[in-house]
Amino acid sequence: MPVSDPVPLVSSLSDIYSPAGVAKSALRWDRLASQFSKAFNQSQPDFIARAPGRVNLIGEHIDYVGFSVFPAAIEKDILMAVKVHRSDDDGHSAAEGELEVVIKNTTPRFEAHTFTSGYLETDQVGLLDQGDQRWANYFKVAFKGLHSHLPAEVLESRSRPTRIEVLVDGTIPPESSLSSSAAMTTCSSIVILQAFGARERIDRTEMAEVAIESERLVGVNSGGMDQSASIFSIPHHALYISFYPKLSVQPTRLPTSQPEHTFVIANTLVVSDKKVTGPVNYNLRVVETRMAARALAKALGIESNRGEETKTLRLVLETFFREKPAALEEEGGAEVLDTLRGYGEEAARLRFMELASDRLLEKGGMTREQVEVATGFRGKDFDQEFLSSFPIRAEKFKLHARSVHVFSEALRVIQFKSLCSEESKGPSTYASLGELMSSSQASLRELYECSCPELDELIQLASDSGAIGSRLTGAGWGGCTVHLVRKSDVPEFLASLRRGYYEKRFPGLREEEINDALFDTEPAGGACVYQV
Ligand code: NG1
Secondary structure (H helix, E strand, O other): OOOOOOOOEEEOOHHHOOOOHHHHHHHHHHHHHHHHHHHHHOOOEEEEEEEEEEEEEEEEHHHHHHHOOOEEEEEEEEEEEEEEEEOOOOOOOOOOOOEEEEEEOOOOOOOOOOEEEOOOOOOOOOOOOOOHHHHHHHHHHHHHHHEEEOOOHHOOOOOEEEEEEEEEEOOOOOOOOOHHHHHHHHHHHHHHHHHHHHHHHHHHHHHHHHHHHHHHHHOOOOHHHHHHHHHOOOEEEEEEEOOOOOOEEEEOOOOOOOOOEEEEEEEEEOOOOOHHHHHOOHHHHHHHHHHHHHHHHHHOOOOOOOOOOOOOHHHHHHHHHHHHHOOHHHHHHHHHHHHHHHOOHHHHHHHHHHHHHHHOOOOOOOHHHHHHHHHHOOOOHHHHHHHHOOOOOOEEHHHHHHHHHHHHHHHHHHHHHHHHHOOOOOOHHHHHHHHHHHHHHHHHHOOOOOOHHHHHHHHHHHHHHOOEEEEEEOOOOOOOOEEEEEHHHHHHHHHHHHHHHHHOOOOOHHHHHHHHHHEEEEOOOOOOEEEE
């Protein structure tokens, strides 16, 4: 039975890119077909799968806690040109009962890799620990992740693929927080789906979930924003993505205004590799939010403090208000009631929890012993609860700061979305959107401690150059910044960042390298398959 919402099949580049994007990309798509033919014995690809990167406009480090985020796809993307050989073709059959996958990259430093797998189980597909073929892990985890979702008759079909040849071409700078890794896993899953003729059998929500699960297999305790943004984006819209109670996506148009506004992305060019720094940065933050959840639940007197109901800050909020439905009115106080009147119940609950975290959680760094007391998880229970999923390294844990960031950031997302749907869409709406972006940055820098000197410098320069709001985007510790700018100011704004940051810090950069690091962007379309 075909599903109602499959990954779309498109037949024209204008279904994917803006008119300017089509003009820029046409040459690249043509070149990819000829590069494929050179790489794979003069043959032509059967299809090209595409998955974009994303810029997160607001809602940082809260997807893995279960709160909604607000990203938009960008035109930079991963393309995979693919040829599928089936058992009835001649010449290319792998050992009986095995699939062979050959994956190459147009960037020479990513070496070609070949792997084989059984059709009914994928145990023999091992991940590589090091070397220039390690990038292929993304494809392998996508294969392993999708495999269990493929119906048995697809895996057992007489026309199943025997060999899949893939040539990858990416324009998203790696480790720059524009989601190149999620685009890679998402695009890989789509390649396998299409190669097995199953595109219409698995819907986009399941594909997003597969891509999220797959990415965790490469060792990052990732949230889910990037894969969902890559799959569901549509041109001219940002996405309000919710993860609770289940994954759902609401495309939201950014306000039209006079004067017009747009977003500019500026890369610090400081590389931030989550796989390497995870134990002290990203994965540590995930664990600190989990510790904060248990500690807050205990401090709030939630009875079921050991089960799933208080595992994340999101679940603590849900459980608390389920147990105490009148708490907002009875215990909220003026600030919470103001938020209730202005932005509704969900926003008021977030404000309530932000204030509760501020009041109840111990400020500053806490030792393991202190966290054991605060959470009630001690000894082996502590190890099992907080240290068993991904390795982390820390002497102290900051529960108060992380929790206050999470609740306040989740509230800013609701405020941002609410401004986008408001009637009046003049410059004052954009001024308010900009203020929310800037307070997000302040919180990320001071409470979440995921900024860095280069991010701070670029954001200060942007503000001095006329940005209405600026923040880091993605995980931080390097990578990109995003700025809200009046369209008419863009040329002068770009020139100012170029002079003040790139020419000073990286004097040798070539023109195309600067253009790759610094560009304005409109929300672009999502992942798809292009039938050649
Ligand atoms: P980056 O590093 O920008 O791709 C990461 C996570 C997101 C989210 C942000 C922080 C992955 C693949 N992505 O984004 O899910 O948690 O950090 O908001 O881990």
